[in-house]
Amino acid sequence: MCWQCENPDKTTDDYLDVLRETIKDHRWAVQFVESDNRPFAYTVGLHEKGLPELMVTGMQAQTAAKLLNVIGGQMVDEGLVLQPAEHIDCGGRHLLEVVEVEHPDVHLKFALSLYGPNVRALQLVWADNAGRWPWDRGWGHGRRRQPVLGIRGPLPT
Numbered sequence: 001m002c003w004q005c006e007n008p009d010k011t012t013d014d015y016l017d018v019l020r021e022t023i024k025d026h027r028w029a030v031q032f033v034e035s036d037n038r039p040f041a042y043t044v045g046l047h048e049k050g051l052p053e054l055m056v057t058g059m060q061a062q063t064a065a066k067l068l069n070v071i072g073g074q075m076v077d078e079g080l081v082l083q084p085a086e087h088i089d090c091g092g093r094h095l096l097e098v099v100e101v102e103h104p105d106v107h108l109k110f111a112l113s114l115y116g117p118n119v120r121a122l123q124l125v126w127a128d129n130a131g132r133w134p135w136d137r138g139w140g141h142g143r144r145r146q147p148v149l150g151i152r153g154p155l156p157t
Contacts, residue, residue: 002034016113019044028072030065031110038145042121043068044111051075052082052120053111055101058146059126067094071124082122084153095127102150123149 003015022029028045041064042055054071056064067090074080082088088096101121105112111119125134125148132139134146 012113016110019110019114023048027076030068032061032064033107034061038147039064040107040147041065041068042108042111043072044108044114046072046075047111047115047119049076052100052122053104053108054124055107055121055149056124056126057149067124084122084150085155088124095131096124097127097133097152099123099125099148099150099152107149 003018004010007014019029019031023045027049028043030041031044032041033039038057039059039061040055040057041059041061043053046053054068054075056067059067070090071080071082071088075082082098084098084100086098088098090096099122101107101123104119104121105117108119108121111121125146127133128139130138134148135152139146
């Protein structure tokens with residue numbers, strides 16, 4: 001259940017305070033946006049470290065949070081620098097391609113509320129079980145969809 005549903009007497013500013021505390025305690029937060037067909041999740045707090053926020057679409061909350069926390073941790077702790085069109089193999093569990101989010105202001109509501117309009121974001125686009133991308137013919141993962149929120153960069157040579 002969402003925070004606002006559980007706290008109907010609270011305001012958006014109250015929730016931003018919760019996010020600030022989470023970021024203070026854990027270095028960043030993961031915000032999940034519920035939807036039957038098009039859920040998405042994104043980090044809040046990487047911007048404050050000079051990094052782009054990360055997002056993923058079409059994944060269940062726990063899977064998305066784990067993925068964003070692992071990649072976010074590599075960026076913060078190990079200096080991982082992600083580039084658009086880069087492919088990442090997450091231990092054979094997920095194959096990802098990095099896509100720069102074209103309009104972070106449309107989806108990263110709470111990150112922009114905390115940090116302003118200069119927030120950048122990278123989407124971690126995932127391949128299906130057959131290794132197909134959402135832009136490939138035959139991509140499919142049941143009823144869930146994976147909107148790609150930017151234009152793919154040129155593949156590295």
